[in-house]
Amino acid sequence: MSDLTTTATREERLNRPSGIRSLWLGDTKVSYVPDGDARLRPSALLPDTTDEVWAARPEYLDPEGRLVASVGALLVEHGGRALLIDAGVGPQTLRAPDGPIAEIHGGALPDSLAELGLAPGDIEAVALTHLHSDHIGWAVHPVPGGDRPLFTRAEYLITAPEWDRIDLLTGEGTTERVAALAPRVRTLDDGQEIFPGVHVRIAPGHTVGHAEYVVTGGGRRLIAFGDAAHSPVQIDRPDWSSAFDHDLARTAVHRRRLVAELAEPDTIGFGVHFADAPFGHVRATGDGQTWHPVDA
Template sequence: MADTTSTLSERYRRPSGIRTFNLGDTKLTYVPDGGGVVNARLWLPGSTDEDWARYPEHLDESGHLASGFGGLLVERDDRALLIDAGMGPLEAAPSNPFGTVVSSGALFGSLAALGRSPADIEAVALTHLHHDHVGWAWHPAPGSDRPAFTGADYLVTEPEWAQRHHAAERGMGDIIKALEPQVRTVVDGEEIFPGVRVMLTPGHTEGHAAYVISAGGQRVIAFGDAFHAPVQIAEPQWEVVADHAPEQSVSLRQSLVDELAEPDTIGFGIHFADVPFGRVRIEGGRPAWHPVDA
């Protein structure tokens, strides 16, 4: 049954719990680690009050967008890949003028609810080197001084890893050192898991990656931080304050909207509140995000 407008508004304003989508013989599951809120006008500084008047359902009472943190679990033939690794545990929410982390650190509990442990993950494919995507990849497992995903390769695109000094300049130097022993670099188009290929999507960071999962005659594009919120599907030209190359990011988003609107294509937005899986449809000449549930 389709969501009513009021139900969709509620989903836009809260982070997602576990949500699963089956793609042929491949099972995809959003694995939540936590969530927070982002100040819409600060995060998307080119947007105006008049712009947001067209999208009131996306904002809470204080003008914030809901955002989730977590990973995408890809399971096929008893094998498991994780795309991104959440924020990780935080003793205190970091100071951030753009928003607030409300909760974090639940990824392992979410995996356990799915019958999986970190030892089951053969690789962690990182879309990019930002705190909220590498959290559990570097943080020690609870009760241990060793990384949580001890046996996993950490897959990072060659240009992202070559430019890792930019992440170090953002205060991630120790994190980069912790990741390094397990990092394996990958290239555009490389198959990293059955039916999963790298799609280089630079702009948000120098070597940002999306991952394209194909099975059953369909594909899912897990686009990482190319988009941060469903409203950007309709407004891909709105610049994001955290993008490394804003003009490049705008161009990329516009091309991704066209690709997501193609037949048999589904998108996955890791920060997309409680609507992480969706299709792009063109309505009245404007693209829109339509949630897809299992």
């Protein structure tokens, strides 16, 4: 496994959003597909932190003191076929005067796919980690200037427990839009193979049916862990749960197991919100562990 970063460049990448990044697992290509980015209020996102915590970790923050998060999707290509994991936030910009999200915007995903040589019609399925609005954007928002969906032939893959509780989306205001996907939804069971070399595993905590996707190839595996962690800082402090987690304690327990798993040989993690370090590996450092970007 190649680690292409020095400490200096790693720190630079923690406070900027990611562009397209790709790596190969044998004959399978995986790519981060940008849709946009978010600026988050760090202590509001991670309620167990304080201003003093962030003063000691300035490398994670932009000049305004906000945590930088990427927003996008994971493209999996194998044998001329294409799967997308998550669907960005879609063609919208949202701002809030308080709470964890200061600003979030999307809309770049179609252009990002084009840069990777694909059209939306090439995507055979969109596998969702969960049903929060920054992961389902292009599934529920029509293409700007029209009323057609972006993915004209894709089915939507959602874990059965997540789909069974779409009523919990009331606070996000997306229940009706998500429900409208029903004719194209296929529900998933734990351990199911959804694409060559791609298996789902249900890891509740962030949401009731939150999914992770494990991609294997070339003697390596990649774990796309959705919102089990929102920032690389949680790798060092897996006890810090997010304000968006449905079950904070359960998510922390799972995250501790996940961090240990990501430190295993030939294992790569994919953190969709992990700034400009979406692909990484966990390394032990002194009295803890850190996220190290991996790009090839």
